[in-house]
Amino acid sequence: MPVRDLDRILDLAVAALHEQDPEQLWSPLAVEILRVCGAEFLVFVSRDWVGCEDAVHVWLPDGTVRSQVGEHAQQLIRHCKPLTGYYATSNDRTPVTASQVVGEAEWRDSVMAQRKREALASDHILGVPLPDASEPFRGCLVHRTGSGFTDEHLAFARRIQPLLAGVDRQAALLRNYRASTAKAPSGQAGPDPAEGAAESGLTPRETDVLALLADALTATAISRRLGISVRTVQKHTENIYRKLGTSDRVTTVLHAQARRIIPVREVAARPTPGRSGGIHSTCR
Template sequence: MPGHRGHGLHARDYERMLDLIVAVLEHDDPGSLWYLISGHLVDTLGLNTVVFAVADPARGRGKAQGWAPRSLGRDVSDVVQRRVRQHHPLVSYLAARALRPVTASELCDDWRDSPWYSEARRDYGTTQQLGVPVPAGDGTLRGLVLGRAGDFTDHELAFAARIQPLLITADRHARELRRLREAASPQAAPAVFPAVAVPRHDLTPRELTVLGLLAEGLTAAGIAHRLAISPHTVNRHLEKVYRKLGTNNRVSTVLSAQQAGIVSRARIFSHPADRG
């Protein structure tokens, strides 16, 4: 494990990270979040492909979204399922619950003689793959596979390591936002996030997610745990929500949000451990 991968980043690298953070927090469609992220990564790292994969090795299953930089379509999930069955080195690496971003050649001494290399080069012009684990704590193996022609430099590996926490947080944010939107039944009135709610109160997608979890009864610590952020960050989001809704405590905030139709009146307390 090279010890210098965390060094050597430049001001431009941090500008790109900030651009990505802002784009993620302002994006309100969880279904297309990884497409947004992939666009940034393609431009920043000169990638041929970006694949976000979720694998279940025990069942030999996997699903994925991929871009090159346009969508790779449903075929990419078939490729991921084959890789799970073939024990691709990056799948084995994720299964070991390792966290460090790692290249396929680092895991596989004969990478350039492997069938995975041949297929990736034939289909996408990819000669190296970088796996970035995105652990979720739900039993699945989640990660990004970044493909490009040519090796990744130490500088690029350092960049990948620095943005990995953002990717993990973005994934949790997208899953929670999707769950909150689906929590209300089709008959629920008002809907969880009506289209008029955001412009009316100027709440960002991140603030809406925090507000939705608050309405489910989670404490700041519980919200922080769910979204992989600090309680301090949660409280800063809540302060902004209070200001935008004209409230000053959690109870009045939830009631105001329910009356305005921003959150459903019927919340589902499905994670009691997070409420403590």
């Protein structure tokens, strides 16, 4: 893979960590995937589509989203055979194309391929699933016309899989965080938590760590939840303490609650200093 593409993936990762709006996380990824793969459009699949009524959103190379997709086209995109069947019956989460699953000649001459060419102007489909195998398919489906996906495209898809998974986790954390702080204790709408975090100089990833500190998770547990190293969690924690002017977990959580950065809740009991997994041995 060209070094410039690897550098771009790193740039996207950094940008994702500083994005406050979970709905804005996917656009830069869509643009980059479409650019590198020379594809016409892609869709992000968040859960099993079979039988659901969610609208299909099509991402275009300029980062815009088309929501007005005809019913016939939506059904073709939603079922996306043979990829959905392949991932539903296999634990393999390697990016593959439709022609790899059934054979190039078989795919080219198949009824499904013909329907996609007529309705979507799409000759080839690449599936880039998230590593999580709990759903039949979650990830993105990349549509390309003309020649098929190359080995370089597949190598890029494998490289970007961890970033897709990380952005998916980050989007879920941001949505949960916003939902948990959307209402003040009185039931009235409270201040935007993102504004409180920004006023305190906290980055979105530091805010994620802060919310998990409030749940009394250890640095090890936080690292697993966020997919980062324990050392990175400790560094984020140090930054949070410095920016909020605190020196321990309980005081930090109380300050953050007072500033409406995280919801007001009962603060977990402080672990005994020096105990394995406690605050002094992991998060300070």
